[in-house]
Amino acid sequence: MKTKYPDPGLNHLKPTKIKTQGMLFENALNITNEYYRIHNRAIIYKKPTPIQVVKVEYPSRNKARIVEAFYRTPSTTDYNGIYRGKYIDYEAKETNNLRFAFKHIFPHQIEHLTKTTEHGGIAFIIIYYKKVDEIYIIDINDFNEFYYDKTREQSISLVLAKEIGILVPQGYTPPIDYLYAVDYYYFKK
Amino acid sequence: MKTKYPDPGLNHLKPTKIKTQGMLFENALNITNEYYRIHNRAIIYKKPTPIQVVKVEYPSRNKARIVEAFYRTPSTTDYNGIYRGKYIDYEAKETNNLRFAFKHIFPHQIEHLTKTTEHGGIAFIIIYYKKVDEIYIIDINDFNEFYYDKTREQSISLVLAKEIGILVPQGYTPPIDYLYAVDYYYFKK
Structure with a gap:
């Protein structure tokens, strides 16, 4: 388990409180990943939402129109x-509360x-605590220590996220610089 | 550029001519990846087909029904x-002809x-030549030597695939054992 940034050097990482709020978290992540790709730092994409197509119509020869489908x-x-x-593989979650409840992520994920x-x-989970506009990445193995301990509360509180997670800097370019936190946790010397 | 398997030791890899034909190539690949996951050899998934959802109805509270969408x-x-x-990252293609034309793959891919x-x-392209029921993986850098050479024919013929690609063994478990070819090309000592 890792602790958060040591205070002295990384104080500039404290959230700026103005960036992600108002922008959808997913949208901000997508823009971030596009930024990373353009700058050739990483090749990371959001997977398309899986949809079960039931019925397709062909109003013209080369244009299929889906008229019945389900998520x-x-x-x-x-x-x-x-x-x-x-x-690299991660799931993005946001919460309106000061805790992220485990029931909001699928066990198979x-x-x-x-x-x-x-x-x-x-592999990690990136959690956006909207109320305080703070984002943390939590390595899956650190997460699992709490996830599989059924004697504990089945959630990650903001307090716990501060302890076991790594704070993600927010800004304009990119909006959610989570690779900074990835570097800190997975690649620091 | 790599050559195909040396003849002596790997003759058992010659296609068995009975497996993939009749099964959709994509389906056979999905079954193969499920087999790899179950046996914990690799974690590889097909990405969902991207669909632009235009209109959703809610016939009941917890069931969204997509009534207009496009691929x-x-x-x-x-x-x-x-x-x-x-x-690991790859694109799967099949052809009814004895050549795979470059126009059937997007430049951005x-x-x-x-x-x-x-x-x-x-990174590679896996091509199924249906007519002869043979499958080859072609490393993207080998592929690019031909793809970007506009003086050549803009396709990979079966003959060329035999030369620059690695033959993929077909069987029942899994149907398309492409990691065997991946091992040979990318991990051989």
């Missing part, structure tokens, strides 16, 4: 790709992230 | 994941695969 449960997580030669680390990948 | 062009490739600690290798990932 499906995703098999895996929202985002994956490659960073510093490593496979936790298993997927856990397996990812077993295969040598980087 | 979108995929940003990346069909499949990605992690294998032997490495990021080629660029995505090329960038993947620049970041240290494994």
Whole structure:
């Protein structure tokens, strides 16, 4: 388990309180990943939302129009790709409360992230606590210590996130610089 | 550029001519990836098909029904994941002819695969030549030698695939054992 940034050097990382609020978290992440791709830092994409297509019409020869479909449960997580030669995989969550309840993430997504680390990948959950406009990444193995301990409360409070997570700097370019936190946790010397 | 398997030892890899035909190539690949996951060899998934949702109805409180939507062009490739600690990414293509024409793959997909290798990932195209029931993986850098050479024919013929690609064994468990070819090309001693 890692602690948060040591106070002295990284104080400039305290959230600026003005960036992500008002922008959808997912949208801000997508812009961030686009920024990373443009600057060739990482190749990370959001996976499309899985949809079960039931009925398709063809109003013209080369344009299919889906007229009946349903959302499906995703098999895996929202985002994956490659960073510093490593496979990276994460799920993004936001909460209006000062705690993120485990019931808001699928057990098979936790298993997927856990397996990812077993295969040598980087896997975490990134949680946006809207009320305080703070974002943390929590490594899946650190997360699991609480997730699988049924004697504890089944959530990650903001207080706990500060303890076991890494604070993600927010700004304009990119809006959510989570690779800074990834560097700190996974690549620091 | 790599050559195909040396003849003597790997003759058992010659296609068995009975497996993939009749099963959709994509379906056979999905079953293969499920097999790999169950046996914990790799974690590789097909990405969902991207769909632009235009209109959703809610016939009941907890069931959204999509009543208007369109297929979108995929940003990346069909499949990605992690294998032997490495990021792996590929596009699957099939052809009814004895050549795979470059016009059937998006230029941005080629660029995505090329960038993947620049970041240290494994990236290739897997091509199913239906007529002869043979499957080859072609590393993106080998592919690019022909793709970007506009003096040549803009396709990969079966003959060329035999030369620059790695033959993929077909069987029952899994139907398309492409990691065997990946091992041969990317991990051989």
